[in-house]
Amino acid sequence: MMNRFTVLLCVCAALAACQSLPTWIGGDPVKEEKLKGSRIAVLDYQGQITPDAQVADEKVTLLAPEINKQWASETDAQNQGFENLAVSGFNEAQSASVGEGNGWETLLITQPVIADGTLFAMDANGYVAAYDAADIDRVLWKSDQAVTPEEEAVGGGGLAYSNGVL
Numbered sequence: 001m002m003n004r005f006t007v008l009l010c011v012c013a014a015l016a017a018c019q020s021l022p023t024w025i026g027g028d029p030v031k032e033e034k035l036k037g038s039r040i041a042v043l044d045y046q047g048q049i050t051p052d053a054q055v056a057d058e059k060v061t062l063l064a065p066e067i068n069k070q071w072a073s074e075t076d077a078q079n080q081g082f083e084n085l086a087v088s089g090f091n092e093a094q095s096a097s098v099g100e101g102n103g104w105e106t107l108l109i110t111q112p113v114i115a116d117g118t119l120f121a122m123d124a125n126g127y128v129a130a131y132d133a134a135d136i137d138r139v140l141w142k143s144d145q146a147v148t149p150e151e152e153a154v155g156g157g158g159l160a161y162s163n164g165v166l
Contacts, residue, residue, distance in 0.1 A: 096136040098123060115161035122146075122157050128166070 023029050065086035098112065098121035112121040118140060119131045126147040132138040146157065159166065 096131065098129060098131070110157045110159060113159045113161050113166075115166075116164070120159050120161065120166055122159060126157070128159070130166075 063083045065084050067086045098119075110122040112119055114120075114133050117133050119133045119136065120128065121131070122128045127142055127144050128146060129142040130140040132140060
């Protein structure tokens with residue numbers, strides 16, 4: 001059995017054999033050597049951006065804003081080709097819980113959809129619920145049809161609405 005002096009001597013010898021101390025016990029961080037050569041800026045504009053004289057007098061026109069009262073799938077904007085969606089501001093009007101969260105254990109990627117005045121959402125446990133889009137606190141129905149008792153959480157799914165069918 002080694003005495004304390006022998007252990008201390010071994011630790012000191014081991015540290016002395018190191019060229020540098022690890023940073024976790026107070027050593028200096030290792031400095032990385034930079035590559036040799038000159039550096040040139042790839043985006044060398046230095047704030048000298050000016051309008052193109054050929055298009056300086058062009059007028060920008062937008063299509064008339066479109067009002068969209070339905071969002072039947074999470075990819076509606078790409079699929080339907082909305083050019084200029086009308087918005088009336090970004091102040092929060094309502095908020096509500098749409099079910100159980102996932103407790104940071106799994107990632108829930110299902111997006112809610114809105115159709116015919118109803119918001120449909122799926123929670124992390126796989127429960128699907130319908131809410132009145134005008135009064136989000138009003139729950140119309142909840143369903144556990146997509147859930148099996150053995151499942152602890154759902155990583156995702158897909159909600160879409162078409163012709164009165166979710």
